[in-house]
Amino acid sequence: MAIAATEQELHVLAVDDSSVDLAVIAKLLRRSKYRVTTVNSPRRALDLLGLDPNVHMIITDYWMPEMTGYELLKRVKQESSELKEIPVVIMSSENVPSRINMCLKEGANDFLIKPVQPSDVSKLRSRVMRR
Secondary structure, three states: OOOOOOHHHOEEEEEOOOHHHHHHHHHHHHHOOOEEEEEOOHHHHHHHHHHOOOOOEEEEEOOOOOOOHHHHHHHHHHOOHHHHOOOEEEEEOOOOHHHHHHHHHHOOOEEEEOOOOHHHHHHHHHHHHOO
């Protein structure tokens, strides 16, 4: 099980194949005092989680080549008990209710519509602190 975090230690893994979107979400998270690690693919995220599962939240884009954020969510929730406890938030520029519901049913803790706003980031803290 991941170590409980104080507010200054909250570690977020941000996953997006768009360098612009990744920079925006990382900047918003860092402004809210999160420690952020960024990767540009779900496969890199899984590699990183295999090396260091001490992540307090994953925020991932839905639509990426090779593997979607939904597939990443499924892999995280089906992995070891340590990984399945990590809250996962999906982001997308497309507001597709069926996709949103599918992600939430699979275990996503939230679904954000891009562009992500500072108010979205501030509500994420309660999701992480409940762990």
